[in-house]
Amino acid sequence: MRKGSVFLFAGGSGGHVNPAIILKKKLDRACLESDLFVIGFPYVDPDISAKRLNISRFKSVALLQFPLIFLYIFFKALIKSMRVCVGFGGYHSLAGVLSAKILRAKTVIYEPNILLGKANRLVAGLTDKVFVIWHYIIGSRKNISGKIVRIKPLIDISSSSDAVKSGTFTVLFAGGSSGSRFLNTVFMQLIQNGRLNGLPMRLILITGKKMHQEVKEILANIPQPLNLEIEIFDFRYDMVELIKSSDLLVSRAGAQTIVEALYCHRPAIYIPYPYAQEHQFYNAQNIMMKKSGLLLRQDRAKSDVLAKLISVFRDNREFCNLMRDNIKNLCAELNSSKDAEDAVLE
Numbered sequence: 001m002r003k004g005s006v007f008l009f010a011g012g013s014g015g016h017v018n019p020a021i022i023l024k025k026k027l028d029r030a031c032l033e034s035d036l037f038v039i040g041f042p043y044v045d046p047d048i049s050a051k052r053l054n055i056s057r058f059k060s061v062a063l064l065q066f067p068l069i070f071l072y073i074f075f076k077a078l079i080k081s082m083r084v085c086v087g088f089g090g091y092h093s094l095a096g097v098l099s100a101k102i103l104r105a106k107t108v109i110y111e112p113n114i115l116l117g118k119a120n121r122l123v124a125g126l127t128d129k130v131f132v133i134w135h136y137i138i139g140s141r142k143n144i145s146g147k148i149v150r151i152k153p154l155i156d157i158s159s160s161s162d163a164v165k166s167g168t169f170t171v172l173f174a175g176g177s178s179g180s181r182f183l184n185t186v187f188m189q190l191i192q193n194g195r196l197n198g199l200p201m202r203l204i205l206i207t208g209k210k211m212h213q214e215v216k217e218i219l220a221n222i223p224q225p226l227n228l229e230i231e232i233f234d235f236r237y238d239m240v241e242l243i244k245s246s247d248l249l250v251s252r253a254g255a256q257t258i259v260e261a262l263y264c265h266r267p268a269i270y271i272p273y274p275y276a277q278e279h280q281f282y283n284a285q286n287i288m289m290k291k292s293g294l295l296l297r298q299d300r301a302k303s304d305v306l307a308k309l310i311s312v313f314r315d316n317r318e319f320c321n322l323m324r325d326n327i328k329n330l331c332a333e334l335n336s337s338k339d340a341e342d343a344v345l346e
Helices: 014-029 059-079 091-102 118-126 181-192 212-220 239-244 255-263 279-289 303-315 317-334 340-345
Strands: 006-011 034-039 051-053 084-087 106-111 129-132 148-150 170-174 201-206 228-233 248-251 268-270
Touching: 006 014, 006 059, 006 091, 014 034, 014 255, 014 340, 034 059, 034 091, 059 091, 084 091, 084 340, 091 106, 091 118, 106 118, 106 340, 129 340, 170 181, 170 239, 181 201, 181 212, 181 303, 201 239, 212 228, 239 255, 248 255, 248 303, 255 268, 255 279, 255 317, 268 279, 268 303, 303 317
Parallel strands: 006 034, 006 084, 034 051, 084 106, 106 129, 129 148, 170 201, 170 248, 201 228, 248 268
Antiparallel strands: none
């Protein structure tokens, strides 16, 4: 396969971009050069070799920019003789898939969710393969009949160490790459209302860059209980390391976040974003049915309820160990699938 023949397209959120970065690293280690295009996502580690394409946050303007992005990608693909296009979800992958079809290149989309995404449903009929990580997915099966290939989740924890865990029970609150106003608010209510008073505990919150200063100022005016050690960050590139340093994750239910929690063997309370076409709900429901995490709907995730659930994990070691065993068994099952880099090149 010639240099530059694998083109990867991702954008919109960390859940789309991070798996693309991981696959690029795998292809690099296999001495197969690839091109990663990140569209409309600002938080890319500067050490990652990627071509960043900025688009407007206003949908109407972004739609007008699409032809220019398509032409740029098409000519790049033509010059470098693209052989394989891999799209990682979101409408940002469409330009790559269309370019690949015109150039008669092989096309692949990656769907880590249980529910086939709206954009992937749109392009599934144009693609040669659909990479999934679960035994089944919900959505338009007609479009993907005969195209499904199960692969191992795209995650890299090889550099992570189990020795980073502190002795204090640690809870990580994470609302995705953009943060979550709801989780930020609940986090502050837990502290303000004294819901977690008692045994020493460490609380970590990823606020998102837009809300970081606001949360920081509000927390500065809330008396902090002596038993709580509180840390807040706007964004972290090393989320896997942060998850491994925690005992419990409280987060949205994006596919990549769930995979990271599973492979770090960390129990989690998932609070699905209720306005995301329900794919986060189905993700969390799937994990709960496998007894590897809890699902808590946002309308029921009051600070008192969340405090009680956190206390259960903190005080019931047997319950936590049982859930970790279930998680390990689930990871072993997922690891029985193909490696993504091998499936791409088939």
